[in-house]
Amino acid sequence: MRILAAGDHFVRPELLRAALDRELAHTGRESPDFAELTLPWPHEPFGPVAGVREASGTEDQLIDALSGASVCVTQMAPFTERVFASSPELRMVAVSRGGPVNVDLDAATRHGVAVSFAPGRNAPAAAEFAVGLMLAAMRRINSSDADLKRGVWRGDLYAYEEGGIELSGATVGLIGYGAIGRIVARVLLAFGAEVLVADPYTDPAAAVADGVRPVGVDDLLRRSSVVSLHARLTPETRHLLDARRLALLPHGAVLVNSARGGLLDHAPLPELLRSGRLGALALDVYDVEPIPDDWALRDVPNVITTPHLAGATRETAHRAASITAAEVGRFVRGEALAHPANPDVLLAGRP
Known part of the structure; x- marks a missing residue:
């Protein structure tokens, strides 16, 4: 299994990977192959990207990084129709924020990709x-x-x-x-x-x-x-x-x-x-x-x-990574997600 940790300069890729390592250590499965991507937020403002809101980075950048990945954990990556269409192996996107506003949920559902989010993280x-x-x-x-x-x-x-x-x-x-x-x-x-x-x-x-x-x-x-x-x-x-x-x-x-x-x-x-x-x-x-x-x-x-700082604590970043990793753990074990954004997607088997 290949997992892309598409972090940024707040919920950093290494935080996502560390939380995933802890969560997946006892699944009895072979350790996943990790890829990492660092998106520019907050050094560059987020904004709309090809129809999704509050995203960071580009579609091309994400498509390249997703090559071979079945799972992506992220806070800001722009998951658009084009990204889903270009990533046929992708089965799950775990978003480490209170709502998956950077994901085209209709497109995710059409492509059979489960999406989760992290309510209460901040x-x-x-x-x-x-x-x-x-x-x-x-x-x-x-x-x-x-x-x-x-x-x-x-x-x-x-x-x-x-x-x-x-x-x-x-x-x-x-x-x-x-x-x-x-x-x-x-x-x-x-x-x-x-x-x-x-x-x-x-x-x-x-x-x-x-x-x-x-x-x-x-x-x-x-x-x-x-x-x-x-x-x-x-x-x-x-x-x-x-x-x-x-x-x-x-x-x-x-x-x-x-x-x-x-x-x-x-x-x-x-x-x-x-x-x-x-x-x-x-x-x-x-x-x-x-x-x-x-x-x-x-x-x-x-x-x-103040410049949109309410959730900006180190504890929030760690909590976001942990909540997101727990959802990936449920997905890998074939369990129901705790925070599904598109529950109509049926999780048939393990990735």
């Missing part, structure tokens, strides 16, 4: 980062740091009307209550916040047992002084927070998005911030990445920006 990292953004926005940590470094001592921020708000006693709304949202909620509850959650896929009784309160999106927005987005981006959730819904927020509310840029309609944000209607905005994701030079929020007050 949940601890992303949850910690989201809470960090909340605290930075609520207490003006970033802007105070910048002012002090340019020689301005902001003693005026002790004035009552300029004071920040605390998580203790605050009502915080989480839109999306999956793996990341649940960790964020536990942290917020430990701070003493009241936590509202809006997620149509969450069992209300289970949410209440967690100590949070399930509500609708509009109700959550009206009642929350801090709102954090943790939903997946789908056609139904694109611009979930549009101008109408943003207007429901209490005056001076804090909004955090470290999930997906498309969840938020960016057009109303500059005026909402300049007017004080929105108290602060913290973004790790954007409608266009990287942000353009003429980005409308570049010179707007009370905006915190």
Whole structure:
């Protein structure tokens, strides 16, 4: 069996290979023949490649590397119709990220290739980062740091009307209550916040047992002084927070998005911030990445920006490799995949 470890400069090929070595050591099968490919992300931005989103590298580069491979583990490689058609021996693609957006699933299914993914791989990292953004926005940590470094001592921020708000006693709304949202909620509850959650896929009784309160999106927005987005981006959730819904927020509310840029309609944000209607905005994701030079929020007050870093921890990279390797192990042993992206593909025998 030949396995291609198509890593990048975050989930590196050697991490993928080491995790696969551990997973496959006790299968009783001959050790696989490994090939490695290093894709340029994040030194070069990901983007669309021949119809798939958020991919790195080229079709030709991947096709060459896949020669003779029956399995590929990757985070960013562009698995398109052309790649599948050019790789007749390929039987499985294991994607080490929360969703296989770099894979044409219809093409994979047509060519009989099983695809898996790695949900929850960055949940601890992303949850910690989201809470960090909340605290930075609520207490003006970033802007105070910048002012002090340019020689301005902001003693005026002790004035009552300029004071920040605390998580203790605050009502915080989480839109999306999956793996990341649940960790964020536990942290917020430990701070003493009241936590509202809006997620149509969450069992209300289970949410209440967690100590949070399930509500609708509009109700959550009206009642929350801090709102954090943790939903997946789908056609139904694109611009979930549009101008109408943003207007429901209490005056001076804090909004955090470290999930997906498309969840938020960016057009109303500059005026909402300049007017004080929105108290602060913290973004790790954007409608266009990287942000353009003429980005409308570049010179707007009370905006915190980071370059899509929520999941960027070494632990995330190791966790992604381990989850992915476990799926390959199941495939090799003829077991059902834990995280299949195209379950209609029947796994007939071992590769």
